[in-house]
Every structure is written in structure tokens, then in C-alpha cells.
Amino acid sequence: MRMLFSLSIMAAIAYAALAALIFFAQSSLVYYPGSGRNVIETPDDRGLGYESVEIATSDGESLHGWFIPVPAATGTVLFFHGNAGNISHRMDYLLMFHRLGYNTLIFDYRGYGQSSGSPSESGTYLDARAAWRYLTETKEIPSTHVVLFGESLGGAVAAWLAVREKPALLVLASVFTSIPDMAAKIYPFLPVRLLSRFEYSTIDYLRTVTCPVFVAHSPQDDIVPFTHGEALYQAAPEPKQFLRLQGGHNNGFIFMREDWVEALRKFIDANLGAVP
Template identity: 50%
Template structure:
């Protein structure tokens, strides 16, 4: 009887000490629950003609969930950026953003996706025509300002009157990398046919994502098909390897 009691005491004591040792060794796992920031590759995001970066949180969240780090900029005159917006200035801002990513942060061009929505699509296409990139995604974008204006003001010679051309289709034709064109047939501002024309004009590997909803809410109303479409494009361009091509110092700064 005494031996049994002693054995039980030793067993309980051993378990107690073992549990205490495990708590000491693995206490960090009980206290800290870090959520790692996924880094496939960075995404340079150029928004539309209204609002500023504060109104793009939902879009940033969607891309982040797909494993991208989003670098979004406000053009001159937008948000807290100084100056007045103009076509040349927007292009200069895009080049400055690209140079910051590639030169200051050391992001390799072949790991950088350039994304533009609406007006930002024209800016993104210009940037892709001037600088190398892994891929280009244009969403709800026009072929050029005169093309859009001719639909709104058919009685005017818009080709002569428009000071801002933003010839997206011409820039797109200079980029031979992978392209995604996303557009909704229900877009009430930028006709769906412009999206199809951009797709037809792309010279490299290309994908088309048909969205649902209007010009400003299509990315939300399209639902899972939106995320799945972009995920297919990003994966086809960049693969599934996390952190590939991203400098270690950039990863540490997250």
C-alpha cells in the first residue's frame, strides 16, 4: 500500500515537473499569436479620378488577402499630396513611385505588379510602357479620354477639344508582359466595350475578368469571382512562392 502511494506521488510529481518544464519552454507560444504578413510580391496601385487613398481600404484588403503588399499613392493634388493634377504630372508621380519601390526599397522589377483602376489604369499602362514589370492589371479603364468623351458629347469634335489624352490603349500596346483586363458590362461611366478593346489590343499573355456591378462598386459586387480572377492572374505571373524576389530588408521592415 505504501509502495503504491509512493509510486503515485512520484508519478504525479514527475508529471507536475514535466508540465512545468513544458510551460517554461513553450510559454512564448501561449502568449504570442503573431499573424505573419504574406509577401508574394508588391503591387503598385493607382486609383481613379475621385477621392484619395483613404477610400481604397477595401480594395487594399482584398489584394492583401491574396498575398500581396499594396503600395498606393495619391497623385499630386489628391489627399495630402501637393500640387495640381495634370496628365504629365500623373505620369511623373507614377515614375517616382516606381523608382521608390525599385531603387529605395530594392524591389526587383520582375516581382512587381502594376495595377490601375479607371483613370489609374491609364497611369498604370503608361508606367508599364516606360518601366519593366512582372504584370499589368487594368480595371474599369478607358482606351483614351477622347474615346470616352465622344460618347458623352457626340456633337463636339472632342479629338480637338480634349487637352488630356491619356491614351491607355497606345501605352498598353507597348507592354508585352502578362495583362489582366477587368470590366463590368454594367459599368455606367466607362463602357464595357473599352475593356474588350483593351483586351484585344494587349500583345502579351492576357486574361479577361468580367465583373458585375457599376463603375465604382464592381470590385465589391463581383464577389468571390473577383478575388478568384485576380488570384489566377497573380499566380500565373508570380507563382505561389512566398517572399520570392523580395529583399530581406524589405521583409524585415513589415
């Protein structure tokens, strides 16, 4: 009995230690800015003309980004990348949007790439607002011609912005419903909903979004469950469309198949300028 009691105490201590680790190390589990500080290439390396931009946030950070213009562009994509890497790792997306005839503004959140500061949930929302202002005020692009495109974590940031502004539409690629929902999947044995210091509740934002929504997700996604994409689609308002991808979280990209690209193009073109 004494040995059993001792083992129980040790197990309880280990459990508490793991819970404490999860609580205090959340930021390093959510963000991977260190994996993408170095810019490995620029649009010029892929034959794309671009402007290097510095965007000031309301709290004094400086965001680095690229604006890739297209002659006689029919729309402009504001791109929100995922939690790892930086803008130089999304070159294939830039090529796709350029080929489809859309300008693109892609930027790094604070603490990523060449942007200043350290990432935080509230900080990424301020970053989104700053990028939006750059497009609609500095570049004077009508909001009804701006497409918000978010991949993974960036989808939550894009959805947050879509609630507060009036974009033409919102595109979510391989996006989770919320951080607590993701944590519950990874650590089902811990009270993660009580421990979580992050929300990024994409599904809650979608319930109050008023613009058209395009959701793309793969049943083979090995990081964000396919059920998250389905739930987001169900929560989104009409008009909306769901695109079933193939492949894992890091290789089921929309630009990898022409029929996927065509589905996205049709939805974007049908809804540009439709928001009053």
C-alpha cells in the same frame, strides 16, 4: 426668315460657348481632387499595419502614400486610383491584397489627398515614375515582383508606366481606351477630338506593353462603356485574361466576389517573376 437667321446665330453662339467651356474646363472634368482631400480612415482602422510614406517627384512635388507590408509576401502591388477620392477610399482593395499575400504601395497623385501640387497628365506620369522608384530603389523590390494595378483613370497611368518599366504584370479595372474616346461618348455633338487637351491613351500604351495583362470590366458600367474594356483586351499582348464583372462603374469592384478575387490571384501568381 429674319427670325430664323437670328435663331441660327444664337444657336451658333451657344454651340461655340459650350465648345469653349469644354476646352477651358477640361481639367476640372478630368480630375476631382477636391472630392477627396480629407483622409477618412487609415489602414490601422482596418487592422492593417502600414508605413506612411512621402515620395519626392523629379519636379519637386511630395506624394503621400501608404506601404502595407505582408510577412513573406509573394509580390507587391503598386496601386493607381481613379480620378475621384483618395487612398483612404480604397481600403477594401488594401484588405484584398493583404489577404492574398501581397505588399501594397498606394499613393495619391499630386493635388489629391495629402499630396502637394495640382494634377495634370504629365504630372501623374511623373508621380507614377516616382512611386516606381520608391518601390524598386528605396524598398529594393525586384521589378519582376511588382504588379501595376490601375482603376479607371489610374489604369491609363499604370499602362503608361508599364511601357517604360518592366513590371511583372499590369491589371486594368474599369479602364477607358482614351480621354478623347470618352469625351466623344459624352459629347457626340462636339468636335471633342480636336478640343481635347488630354490623351491618357491606354489603348496606345497597351500596344507596346510587353508584360502580361489582366483586364476587368462590367457590361453594366455606367461611366466607361464595356466596349472600352473589350478593346483594351484585344490590344493587349499575350498572355492576357479578361474578367467580366457585374454592376456599375462604382460598384463592380473585383473584391466584391470571391470568384473574381480568385481569378485575379491565379493570374498574378502565374506571372510573378516571369518577366526577364
